[in-house]
Amino acid sequence: MAITTAQSPFRIDPLSGLRIDLQAQALVKINAVLAVVFLLVGGAAGLLVALTRWPAVHLLPADMFYMALTVHGIVALMVWIIFFEIAVIYFVSTALLSCRIATPGWAWTQVWLMVIGAAMTFVAILQGNSSVMMTSYPPLEAAPHFYLGLILFAVGALIGCFVFWGTLVIAKEEKTYEGSLPLIVYGAMVAVCIAVFTIASGAIILIPTFLWSVGLIKSIDPMMYRVIWWAFGHSSQQINVVTHISIWYCIAGLIFGAKPMSEKVSRTAFLLYILFLQFGSVHHLLSDPGLSSVWKVFNTSYMMYMAVLASLIHGLTVPGSIEVAQRRNGYNNGLFEWLRKAPWGNPVFSGMFLSLVGFGFVGGITGVVMSVEQVNMIIHNTIYVPAHFHGTVAGGTTLAFMALTYFLIPVLFQREVIMPGLAKWQPWLFGIGINVFAIVVMGAGTLGVPRRHYDITFAGQALAHEWPGLIYMMMTVGEIGAVLAVVGGALFCYIVVGSILWGKKVPADAKCIVAPPADAGGHKEIGAGGFEAPGTFILAMVLFVTLVLYYFVNFKYLATLWTLA
Amino acid sequence: MSNEPIEQQTVLQRILDDINLIMCLCLVVPTVFYTLWGVMEVATIPLGK
Numbered sequence: 121m122a123i124t125t126a127q128s129p130f131r132i133d134p135l136s137g138l139r140i141d142l143q144a145q146a147l148v149k150i151n152a153v154l155a156v157v158f159l160l161v162g163g164a165a166g167l168l169v170a171l172t173r174w175p176a177v178h179l180l181p182a183d184m185f186y187m188a189l190t191v192h193g194i195v196a197l198m199v200w201i202i203f204f205e206i207a208v209i210y211f212v213s214t215a216l217l218s219c220r221i222a223t224p225g226w227a228w229t230q231v232w233l234m235v236i237g238a239a240m241t242f243v244a245i246l247q248g249n250s251s252v253m254m255t256s257y258p259p260l261e262a263a264p265h266f267y268l269g270l271i272l273f274a275v276g277a278l279i280g281c282f283v284f285w286g287t288l289v290i291a292k293e294e295k296t297y298e299g300s301l302p303l304i305v306y307g308a309m310v311a312v313c314i315a316v317f318t319i320a321s322g323a324i325i326l327i328p329t330f331l332w333s334v335g336l337i338k339s340i341d342p343m344m345y346r347v348i349w350w351a352f353g354h355s356s357q358q359i360n361v362v363t364h365i366s367i368w369y370c371i372a373g374l375i376f377g378a379k380p381m382s383e384k385v386s387r388t389a390f391l392l393y394i395l396f397l398q399f400g401s402v403h404h405l406l407s408d409p410g411l412s413s414v415w416k417v418f419n420t421s422y423m424m425y426m427a428v429l430a431s432l433i434h435g436l437t438v439p440g441s442i443e444v445a446q447r448r449n450g451y452n453n454g455l456f457e458w459l460r461k462a463p464w465g466n467p468v469f470s471g472m473f474l475s476l477v478g479f480g481f482v483g484g485i486t487g488v489v490m491s492v493e494q495v496n497m498i499i500h501n502t503i504y505v506p507a508h509f510h511g512t513v514a515g516g517t518t519l520a521f522m523a524l525t526y527f528l529i530p531v532l533f534q535r536e537v538i539m540p541g542l543a544k545w546q547p548w549l550f551g552i553g554i555n556v557f558a559i560v561v562m563g564a565g566t567l568g569v570p571r572r573h574y575d576i577t578f579a580g581q582a583l584a585h586e587w588p589g590l591i592y593m594m595m596t597v598g599e600i601g602a603v604l605a606v607v608g609g610a611l612f613c614y615i616v617v618g619s620i621l622w623g624k625k626v627p628a629d630a631k632c633i634v635a636p637p638a639d640a641g642g643h644k645e646i647g648a649g650g651f652e653a654p655g656t657f658i659l660a661m662v663l664f665v666t667l668v669l670y671y672f673v674n675f676k677y678l679a680t681l682w683t684l685a
Numbered sequence: 686m687s688n689e690p691i692e693q694q695t696v697l698q699r700i701l702d703d704i705n706l707i708m709c710l711c712l713v714v715p716t717v718f719y720t721l722w723g724v725m726e727v728a729t730i731p732l733g734k
């Protein structure tokens with residue numbers, strides 16, 4: 121089906137109707153495959169960590185535990201996620217804009233730099249003297265190639281951002297689209313802006329730290345490191361948020377023919393992210409001495425709420441647009457028929473919707489509440505923190521990426537997904553597992569169980585500590601959830617690799633799988649009580665009330681801890 | 686950017702469509718309020734004697 125032009129060959133994909141640049145296709149594929157391979161590595165390390173924190177199992181010895189934790193943090197959070205994000209930005213900027221990719225040679229340089237960088241850091245960790253965890257706070261010192269690998273990886277990612285930007289410029293010059301950028305590409309553009317800030321911050325702090333590790337700089341100030349490192353560490357999470365929100369919009373369009381309820385409102389919400397999202401970096405420093413409360417409170421309690429507002433807008437408009445589309449398509453009865461009759465067995469949809477709900481209720485609510493300076497004191501450095509961010513980055517971002525992958529396999533790899541019966545359950549397994557882990561372990565964290573801790577009982581030490589039985593039970597149930605998530609994650613990797621290697625080829629005359637726009641000739645009178653999307657409105661209210669209650673519960677708990685009640 | 690005459694677009698729409706402006710805002714705003722302010726906070730901690 122390839123139509124070869126003088127400049128660059130394209131093909132028209134029968135399943136999606138997209139006009140796909142073959143060079144871009146190869147680049148998206150390689151980045152996505154590398155991502156999945158690293159997810160497998162990161163997940164395996166996660167399993168080892170989880171089995172060690174499961175009190176009755178306590179698998180690894182202490183040094184191996186911290187090594188596995190370092191591998192897990194770096195490989196899962198940075199390598200898997202960023203490779204996949206590069207795949208996403210290349211995909212949306214070329215396929216959704218019908219455009220060729222800018223400077224493919226540089227894009228291949230991106231691939232190589234990121235592979236070499238990731239491998240270098242990975243080897244450094246396995247050599248055993250770089251178990252500094254992903255934050256690598258000085259005075260903890262890793263081997264020089266640990267930092268060098270991260271720097272190369274980041275340079276590669278930066279090149280990927282430039283390739284994306286160049287593609288936007290080409291698309292505009294060659295007029296491959298009309299009017300404003302489509303919303304999904306717009307979201308990717310916002311993610312790339314944040315990525316440039318993130319990588320610049322990473323460079324500012326990691327280059328001196330590398331020089332310190334080879335002895336060229338005498339010392340790195342730990343406070344200064346923390347402030348600048350978190351401009352990198354936190355902002356990189358914002359790239360994830362923006363990317364997975366764009367994927368939500370994308371999947372809502374693909375499956376339901378949903379259109380954003382208001383393009384302008386959604387875009388303005390993205391602008392709020394640009395202006396306010398990075399302020400959240402301070403939430404990692406709320407318990408740090410030496411930094412003023414003025415700075416902390418200005419950043420987290422005032423500015424950051426503007427970004428939270430933006431998240432609420434996206435959280436409302438994505439399911440809202442699905443509801444409107446479903447109602448137009450005839451599922452207009454009652455409040456929730458549109459949701460009940462959604463294709464829950466399609467992993468593209470179930471993965472996306474579980475990501476949305478998990479990100480909102482588990483990752484989102486806890487993130488907002490723990491960003492309050494006072495409440496932060498309850499949970500700082502407890503296992504509550506990893507519980508929170510598995511709600512965002514695993515239950516939210518990773519699950520959304522998995523969902524999109526089920527679309528990319530037939531469209532880009534031109535293979536049918538193998539084992540469709542199991543693929544149907546995969547997002548549920550991963551989603552339920554990770555949320556059980558997050559919610560239960562969150563309870564343990566609220567009661568004081570520390571994060572990044574090999575043995576909370578300090579067995580055999582002078583300061584041995586006995587915890588109440590409830591704690592051991594929570595850690596056990598939580599880690600059972602973690603194991604379930606690993607099973608879901610491994611199943612995902614198997615399905616992806618298997619589909620690519622031995623999945624049936626999609627025939628050239630396959631039927632289009634993308635839903636037509638939902639408003640064409642569908643039901644006109646939809647909704648109830650003057651609302652187009654009353655079900656979504658109720659869901660949003662439930663989220664809001666949960667947030668307020670949870671906020672209150674935490675302040676109440678803080679008051680009892682300080683016996684002020 | 687759409688083909689309609691500039692004056693028909695609202696200011697907000699023009700800001701939203703200007704991707705280079707968006708990139709600049711994204712780099713400048715957090716650099717000032719988070720990074721520079723934060724670094725000043727650390728730099729002005731008095732040295733212990």
Ligand code: HEM
Pocket residue numbers: 163166167169170173189190192193194196197201253254255503506510513514518570571572573602603605606609
């Ligand atoms: C596959 C299922 C997963 C399991 C079973 C799992 C389990 C765990 C556990 C038990 C910890 C240690 C908490 C502590 O002791 O402080 C942890 C930490 C962490 N996880 Fe996961 N996780 C999973 C998926 C992910 C994913 C998909 C990501 C990122 C995209 C991720 C990112 C992290 C990070 C950044 C840390 C913190 C490491 C550190 O403190 O340095 N995890 N995970």
Ligand SMILES: [Cu+2]
Pocket residue numbers: 353354357400401403404
């Ligand atoms: Cu953060």
